[in-house]
Amino acid sequence: MLRVDQVVSGYGPIDVLNHVTINLEKGEIVAVLGANGAGKTTLLRTITGLIRVRKGSVTFGDKVLNGLSPAEVVRCGISHVPEGRHIFPDLTVEENLLLAAYIMPRSQQKSRLDAMYAMFSILAERRRQAGGTLSGGEQQMLALARGLMPNPRLMLLDEPSLGLAPKIMGTVFDTLAHLRESGVSILLVEQNAKRSLELADRAYVLVTGQVALEGTAHELSGNEMVKQLYLGGTR
Amino acid sequence: MSIDIFLNLTVRGLTTGAIYALVGMGIVLILQTTNVMNFAQGDTGMFITYLAFFMITTAKVPYSLVLILAIAAGAVVGLLIERFMMRSVRSRSHLSLIMLTLGLSLLFQGLAAFLFNTEPRLFPPLVSGDPIKIGPVVLGRQDIVVLLAAIVTFGILYLFLYRTKQGAAARSISQDEYAARVLGIPTPSIYMLIWAIGSALAGLAALLIVPRFSLEPSFMGLIQVKAFTAIVLGGMGSVFGAAVGGLIIGVVENLVAYQFPAIKDSFMLIVIVIVLLVMPQGLFGKRQQRRF
Numbered sequence: 001m002l003r004v005d006q007v008v009s010g011y012g013p014i015d016v017l018n019h020v021t022i023n024l025e026k027g028e029i030v031a032v033l034g035a036n037g038a039g040k041t042t043l044l045r046t047i048t049g050l051i052r053v054r055k056g057s058v059t060f061g062d063k064v065l066n067g068l069s070p071a072e073v074v075r076c077g078i079s080h081v082p083e084g085r086h087i088f089p090d091l092t093v094e095e096n097l098l099l100a101a102y103i104m105p106r107s108q109q110k111s112r113l114d115a116m117y118a119m120f121s122i123l124a125e126r127r128r129q130a131g132g133t134l135s136g137g138e139q140q141m142l143a144l145a146r147g148l149m150p151n152p153r154l155m156l157l158d159e160p161s162l163g164l165a166p167k168i169m170g171t172v173f174d175t176l177a178h179l180r181e182s183g184v185s186i187l188l189v190e191q192n193a194k195r196s197l198e199l200a201d202r203a204y205v206l207v208t209g210q211v212a213l214e215g216t217a218h219e220l221s222g223n224e225m226v227k228q229l230y231l232g233g234t235r
Numbered sequence: 236m237s238i239d240i241f242l243n244l245t246v247r248g249l250t251t252g253a254i255y256a257l258v259g260m261g262i263v264l265i266l267q268t269t270n271v272m273n274f275a276q277g278d279t280g281m282f283i284t285y286l287a288f289f290m291i292t293t294a295k296v297p298y299s300l301v302l303i304l305a306i307a308a309g310a311v312v313g314l315l316i317e318r319f320m321m322r323s324v325r326s327r328s329h330l331s332l333i334m335l336t337l338g339l340s341l342l343f344q345g346l347a348a349f350l351f352n353t354e355p356r357l358f359p360p361l362v363s364g365d366p367i368k369i370g371p372v373v374l375g376r377q378d379i380v381v382l383l384a385a386i387v388t389f390g391i392l393y394l395f396l397y398r399t400k401q402g403a404a405a406r407s408i409s410q411d412e413y414a415a416r417v418l419g420i421p422t423p424s425i426y427m428l429i430w431a432i433g434s435a436l437a438g439l440a441a442l443l444i445v446p447r448f449s450l451e452p453s454f455m456g457l458i459q460v461k462a463f464t465a466i467v468l469g470g471m472g473s474v475f476g477a478a479v480g481g482l483i484i485g486v487v488e489n490l491v492a493y494q495f496p497a498i499k500d501s502f503m504l505i506v507i508v509i510v511l512l513v514m515p516q517g518l519f520g521k522r523q524q525r526r527f
Contacts, residue, residue: 050416074419086414088407099407100418102400146418 001026001185002047002078002154007056009046015054016042018209024154029176029186031196031217033230034206040189041083043206044156047187048080049073060154074150075103081147083158083189087139089132093123096131096142100149116145137168144175154185161192173199193230197221205230236493239371244489250378252485253385254444258455258462259469259477260392261436267409267472268429271321271332275339277459279316279434280441281452282343283309285351287442288358288450302361305442306435313434317427344452355449361442381443388439389478395432396474405429457500461488464503468510470520479518 002024010016016039024030034040045051047058049070058065060076068076079100088096097116101109117124120141126134134142140160147155160176161169173195176186190196197203197217205213205226213220220226236244258276265273273279287305290296296304316339324335347353360377367374396402404425408415416422441455448454462477465484469476484503492499510517 048417069421069423070416071419071421079419080417082414082417086411086417088410088414090410091403091407095403095407098400099403099415099420102404102418102420150419 001061002187003057003059004043004047005057005059007043007046007058008054009042009051010054011042011051016209017046019056020206020209020211021056022204022211022214024185024187026153027180027183027185028202029180029188029200031188031190031193031200031203032206033190033193033196033203033220033226035229037208038206039209040206041158042209044080044082044158044187044189047073047156048078050080071103074152077150077153078156079147079150079152079154080156081143081158081160083162085139085143087131087134087142090130092128093131093134093142094127097123097145097149100146104150112149112151116149119148120145137164137171140164140168140172141175144172148179148184152184154187155179156187156189158189159191160188161190161195169195193226197226197231240493241490242370242372244493245486246372246374247378248486248489249482250374250381250485251444251489252465252482253381254440254458254481255461255465255484256478256481257385257388257436257440257443258458259465259481260389260474261433261440262462263466263469263471263474263477264392264405264429264436265433267474268405269317269321269325269408269426270329270412271336272329273433274333274336274459275316275343276433276437276462277441277455278340278343278452279309279312280437280439281455282347283312283434283438284358284441284445284450285347287438288356289351291359298361302439302442305438309435309438310431312438313430313432314427316434317430321426321430322423347452353452355451358445358450360446377443377446384439384443388436389475392432392474401425401428461485461503464507466517467507468517470517472517473519476517476519 004020004022006019006021007017008015008019020043032040032043042051046053047065049065049068049072053066060078063076065073065076097113098109101112104112122138123142123145126138131139131142144160161172164172176199179186188196188200197220200217202215203217203220204211213223213225258280262273262276265271283305286308287301290301290304291298320335324332362376362380364376367376367379396406404415404420407420408422408425412422444458445454461484462481465480466477468483469480488499488503491502
């Protein structure tokens with residue numbers, strides 16, 4: 001469904017991604033592992049149109065995404081939950097959610113909003129509260145709900161468990177598993193390699209802007225290099 | 236100062252303050268959403284007033300239509316500024332953007348001088364007739380129009396920011412532009428819309444105040460300085476702070492001008508300095524940035 005083919009992209013004079021090729025089939029959860037600076041976030045930003053594709057191509061279904069604006073990419077059915085949550089602190093929870101479905105007609109926005117409140121009851125309770133007053137875990141739920149608002153076919157998640165207490169981290173991963181059942185495909189960038197490999201179907205390992213390894217999550221969990229680098233030694 | 240004189244000075248100060256508020260709100264709206272401090276706000280209004288003058292005198296447009304046409308012209312000018320100037324330099328430093336708006340200001344002055352020459356002209360008020368007496372307060376008809384226009388504009392702006400999705404989008408951009416782009420909000424069209432609204436506000440303000448002065452390329456200069464004082468007082472970050480700041484400045488200035496005519500204009504600069512020293516966040520600003 002998503003094909004990133006030999007993509008080069010970066011910032012200013014620097015190419016961060018160096019001929020990266022990844023695939024994602026419908027219904028899959030694919031994890032992207034890698035150290036800081038390996039290009040994981042850059043990969044997501046390139047898919048979403050926040051950064052220009054310099055070489056290669058990004059296609060979604062039969063649509064070429066190269067050169068589309070982020071707004072157009074969202075319209076194609078891809079949503080992006082950025083690292084660090086980026087909740088609008090002075091806007092209410094409800095305004096945060098509605099803005100994520102900016103392009104939808106009002107009636108559709110309403111039904112998506114209801115769906116989100118049904119899924120995340122804490123957000124329904126806090127709908128009139130300013131986003132900045134939520135706890136870290138609640139903000140992550142809001143960030144996920146914002147990602148789901150436009151009813152995407154593919155979600156790009158950047159470090160959804162970063163900075164969360166273990167218990168809340170568990171809730172986040174449960175939510176992701178639940179999403180898979182509802183048919184949303186997920187491209188997951190995570191520093192918690194163990195948990196993301198447990199959840200994912202397949203995974204890629206990025207090293208300095210190139211795909212160093214790829215395989216099923218099971219294969220990679222057993223891989224010596226992955227064990228050493230990302231799973232904290234042998235287990 | 237008798238109480239009657241005080242009341243008259245205050246109400247008339249409010250009408251002047253309403254103009255500062257209109258100019259200031261436009262500046263803050265553009266600043267908070269697009270991150271550009273627009274030093275051309277006053278002269279955008281000046282240029283639009285010249286266009287209105289041209290409509291009245293040469294094109295013989297009926298007076299009732301001129302206000303609407305001028306606001307529309309302001310919006311178009313704002314769109315063009317965003318689309319053909321600001322968009323291509325968005326990623327530049329703050330300083331170069333400020334220089335650009337200063338250049339724009341000179342451009343408008345030059346254009347006005349070139350197209351209409353610099354000779355001062357009398358611009359008739361939108362409404363004429365004898366002043367109206369409300370209790371002890373005597374108020375010109377144009378002043379009443381100014382106050383009503385400011386109240387209506389304030390209301391419309393509030394509804395726009397808090398009741399429309401474009402308004403919510405503008406507020407979201409002011410808080411976290413990156414997040415707004417990630418969520419798929421079409422930020423370029425919001426920037427364009429905000430420039431249009433801001434410039435329309437400039438046109439409206441200039442058109443309402445010009446009958447008190449004469450129409451010449453420099454007539455908005457001092458008003459822009461006062462509007463800046465208003466937004467510093469209001470807290471830079473808040474459209475509604477700018478409105479309240481404008482009204483306060485208008486009233487205080489009028490009272491000071493009555494008691495100490497010599498320092499009328501320099502007084503505002505003293506106010507800027509004092510506000511920045513004593514409470515740099517202004518009346519309505521948060522320490523931590525809040526933009527609306």
